[in-house]
Amino acid sequence: QLWSTPAGEAGRAYLRERCLSEEVARRFLLGFSPPGWDNLGAHLRQQGADPADVQAAGLVLQGQRGGTYDAFRFRLMFPIVGLDGKVRGFGARKLDPEDHGGKYINSAQGAVFDKGELLYGLDQARAAVQRTGRTVLVEGYFDVLGLVSAGIEGVVAGCGTALTEGHAR
Numbered sequence: 001q002l003w004s005t006p007a008g009e010a011g012r013a014y015l016r017e018r019c020l021s022e023e024v025a026r027r028f029l030l031g032f033s034p035p036g037w038d039n040l041g042a043h044l045r046q047q048g049a050d051p052a053d054v055q056a057a058g059l060v061l062q063g064q065r066g067g068t069y070d071a072f073r074f075r076l077m078f079p080i081v082g083l084d085g086k087v088r089g090f091g092a093r094k095l096d097p098e099d100h101g102g103k104y105i106n107s108a109q110g111a112v113f114d115k116g117e118l119l120y121g122l123d124q125a126r127a128a129v130q131r132t133g134r135t136v137l138v139e140g141y142f143d144v145l146g147l148v149s150a151g152i153e154g155v156v157a158g159c160g161t162a163l164t165e166g167h168a169r
Helices: 006-017 022-027 039-046 051-056 122-132 141-149
Strands: 031-033 060-062 068-070 075-081 087-094 104-106 136-138 155-157
Touching (some): 006 031, 039 060, 039 068, 051 060, 075 122, 122 155, 141 155
Antiparallel strands (some): 031 075, 075 087
C-alpha cells in the first residue's frame, strides 16, 4: 500500500518530511494502512484467513455493535521482526492530525508479540552487533531509521515500553 497506491502518498510524504529514504524504508519493510474501517479485515477474509486468528493477532478489533474493524487505519506501519526473521507484530504512526488516538500504537500483546521481549530493528542489527559486540539502544522507530540512514549499524529500539530484562537478554 505504501509504494503502490495513491493513498500511500500520505505515508510517502511523511517519510520525505522525516528525510527518510525509500531505500531505508524498504529495507525495514515499512508499510501503510489506508483510511477505512475494514480494508485489512475484508482482504484477509477474501484470502480465507480464520477470523478468530485475525482477531487474536490484534489486526482487527471487536466493535461495540458486534462486527470487527481494522486496528490500524491511516498509519505508517513498522513491522516488528523477530530474530527468526518472522514478523511478530506492528508499530504504527498516525498520519491524520484529526485522529485523536495515540501518535503510535502497537499490535496487541499476545503469544507472538511481546513488546517487553522484542526490540525494533534487532533483526537488521544482528550482524553488526555480533561483529562489534555493541548495540545502540534508542527510543523509537525513527531514531533507529535515522541512525541507520547515517551509516550507524547495530541500532535497536524498544517497542513503546521501558527497557525490560527481556530486552537486555
